[in-house]
Amino acid sequence: MTRAPDRHNSEEVPIDELSTGRESIVRIVDLHKQFHQLQVLKGINLEVERGDVMVVIGPSGSGKSTMLRCINRLEESTSGHIFIEGDDIMAPGANVNALRQKVGIVFQSFNLFPHLTVLGNVMLAPLKVQRRPKGQVEETARRNLERVGLSDKVDVYPAQLSGGQQQRVAIARALAMEPDIMLFDEVTSALDPELVKEVLDAMKELAQEGMTMLVVTHEMGFAKEVGTWAVFMDEGVIVERAEPGELFDNPKNERTKSFLSKVL
């Protein structure tokens, strides 16, 4: 599938009536994604500004994760634009590796490197990609591990940790690149129920520190409590976007209402 030829002429699409004029970290314009015959994303428009904690909810298969993965180009979109701090990341010749350093992502399945210790996991990319001096990298790594409450686990291998601890290491690993935005892709879905809270707490703390976050989640309590914006997605489109209190307690759209009535 080739991209739309007019990609670079369509930056003027009005996208976000909720924009407050703060610095835009991620701006998604008319994003389409097609897997063979299946339209997964059918024109997504979304803006995340610095300091936002935007939670994305919606039924499975609605395209939430696909949208997230398009933002750091783990998934290639079919047409549309994504701007990271103003740079069009889908422009030909865009530096994907540089882009990915600005965008941290945490996966549902942790994906820690099993052959490296916790500290090794957190230090690898800063050492090899950013080529920062080792002492400085280690200091940052230890600080980030402390942030997620794991300073006592630095020398342990991932398999010796619980799922919740592994996921917190994954958060620290993403933070180590000092990204401008963190993407969370259903990070608690693979966890045993009693381990969910420690991960959500770590994310909450991150939000309170002012990290810009885009969070795909099924944790409605977290969405409502921590989110600054909530987005409801269904069938590849953004159906409704509002402040979380508004979206959860007073949804405007029928599909939002019907979804919320099933999960709340």
Next chain:
Amino acid sequence: MQEFIRLWFNYSDLKEVLPVLVEGARITVVVAIAAQAIGVAGGLVLALLRISKLKILRLPAIVYIDLFRGTPLIMQVLIAYTALPLFGINLDAITTGIVVMGLNTAAYDAEILRAGIESIHAGQMEAARSLGMTYLQSMRYVILPQTVRRVLPPLTNDFIILIKDTAILSIVAVPELLRNAKEWVGWKARFSGYTGAALVYLAMTLPLTRLVSWMERRLSMGEADHAPQKGFLRRMFSFGSDEGSGTTGKGPRRSTHR
């Protein structure tokens, strides 16, 4: 029966032939180790080409692998010995043997390495790329260190086969173990030379066979505890990075046969 024992298991003959066999075994070991080195290095390159998304890289690797795995090694040896001089390439018998066996082993090792690389969960590559690492950095620091542990048993198995296959070089006058045994038997007309050769081959392959079982046991144990390994596996295969290596996956079962 007595005649058989006298000819095949004659103690004084065995004692007499042993130095000749050891001399040949030295060549066998040199050829096998050198060929395996070519095989692993070439196999890694072939494996990376083989899994490339680009057809132009993938296709030559596929052709190479099919060619070397699809024809008899003994034929490849004969072709090399007869054809190379016509192109002005004049290598001595041992070197030619090393090159042919190395090129052949590369084809087999490529498939072992490819299977090893592909056995690593796709999430590992995604996680590495998402941190800004390039494809090659992700391979080098994330995928390959995990692959090494899984491919070590099958690669060692391949090495065992390689040791035995060097006997093929006896037909082109490489003075390796079997060739020496044959010459001694032809000269003395006493078959204990063959028995002795078999025992020397066993002396080389049996420890390696045990090593493979030991590694496979270690690997499946590692799956349970993932504790850092202090043994040679860890030291030899931390890939020069300062991070330790710790976990293992179960090695894919041996599948190559020549």
